[in-house]
Amino acid sequence: MTQAVRTEGLFKRFGQQVAVAGVNFTVPAGSFAGLVGPNGAGKTTTLSMITGLLRPDGGLAEVGGVDVWRDPVQVKARIGVLPEGLRLFERLSGRELLHYNGRLRGIPKAEVERRAEELLRVMDLTGSADKLVVDYSTGMRKKIGLAAALLHNPAVLFLDEPFEGVDPVSANILTEVLQRYTASGSTVIFSSHVMELVERLCDWVSVMSGGTIVAQGPIDEVRAGRSLNQAFLDLVGVRQGGEEGLTWLGSSSH
Numbered sequence: 001m002t003q004a005v006r007t008e009g010l011f012k013r014f015g016q017q018v019a020v021a022g023v024n025f026t027v028p029a030g031s032f033a034g035l036v037g038p039n040g041a042g043k044t045t046t047l048s049m050i051t052g053l054l055r056p057d058g059g060l061a062e063v064g065g066v067d068v069w070r071d072p073v074q075v076k077a078r079i080g081v082l083p084e085g086l087r088l089f090e091r092l093s094g095r096e097l098l099h100y101n102g103r104l105r106g107i108p109k110a111e112v113e114r115r116a117e118e119l120l121r122v123m124d125l126t127g128s129a130d131k132l133v134v135d136y137s138t139g140m141r142k143k144i145g146l147a148a149a150l151l152h153n154p155a156v157l158f159l160d161e162p163f164e165g166v167d168p169v170s171a172n173i174l175t176e177v178l179q180r181y182t183a184s185g186s187t188v189i190f191s192s193h194v195m196e197l198v199e200r201l202c203d204w205v206s207v208m209s210g211g212t213i214v215a216q217g218p219i220d221e222v223r224a225g226r227s228l229n230q231a232f233l234d235l236v237g238v239r240q241g242g243e244e245g246l247t248w249l250g251s252s253s254h
């Protein structure tokens with residue numbers, strides 16, 4: 001099986017805190033893959049090391065068999081990234097942002113224009129194409145960010161919480177674009193806290209907890225007859241005794 005992404009013993013610490021403790025993360029090519037895990041599990045740190053944004057302290061990360069940290073230029077040409085926090089060039093219009101990205105990627109001008117107009121139309125952003133990105137809503141930012149990440153037709157697309165703050169109509173548009181993209185053999189890897197979404201969209205899932213992968217594989221194998229939500233709770237451990245304390249909360253004595 002060809003791997004779109006493979007890491008081996010990936011490791012990162014921040015001071016005393018080990019954020020990623022030797023992760024073997026794999027995603028087969030053509031997958032719609034979900035990366036899930038509790039807050040602080042190390043998902044963003046892992047994705048940052050695979051996309052060349054954060055240098056690992058140890059281990060190996062490969063995209064399409066190419067070592068991310070030995071050949072970052074080749075890897076960056078093959079990937080698209082919709083990062084957490086979505087830092088975009090705020091003072092460009094949506095259309096300018098796409099043109100700028102396309103030119104940075106070395107795509108000929110006429111081709112950039114053709115692709116940009118198509119992406120704007122599919123994302124339902126044509127009417128806002130000349131508005132500055134700073135004036136875009138959260139959902140519009142996600143959509144223009146995704147359009148920018150797709151413009152060079154990457155083999156692997158990384159998305160950090162792509163549906164956060166996105167309304168159902170825009171979420172539907174994003175989903176359709178991503179499904180079309182994976183149907184043609186490309187790979188999507190996204191992190192999310194929304195289990196229903198991962199369950200509905202993904203055919204592959206990796207579950208992280210405490211800086212390690214605790215389960216990984218085809219989604220039906222990881223679920224093993226349970227809902228993904230239940231599998232997640234079983235795997236990462238439900239904290240017992242949460243109902244103790246907070247005795248004052250909701251009391252009607254005032």
Ligand SMILES: Nc1ncnc2c1ncn2[C@@H]1O[C@H](COP(=O)(O)OP(=O)(O)OP(=O)(O)O)[C@@H](O)[C@H]1O
Nearest residue numbers: 014017018019037038039040041042043044045046
């Ligand atoms: N730049 C940093 N400096 C110090 N500690 C960091 C830094 N980035 C992440 N960490 C720590 O590393 C751990 C993993 O964080 P990370 O952001 O990768 O988790 P996550 O799984 O993406 O969490 P969330 O679901 O809340 O986004 C956390 O304990 C976090 O506090």
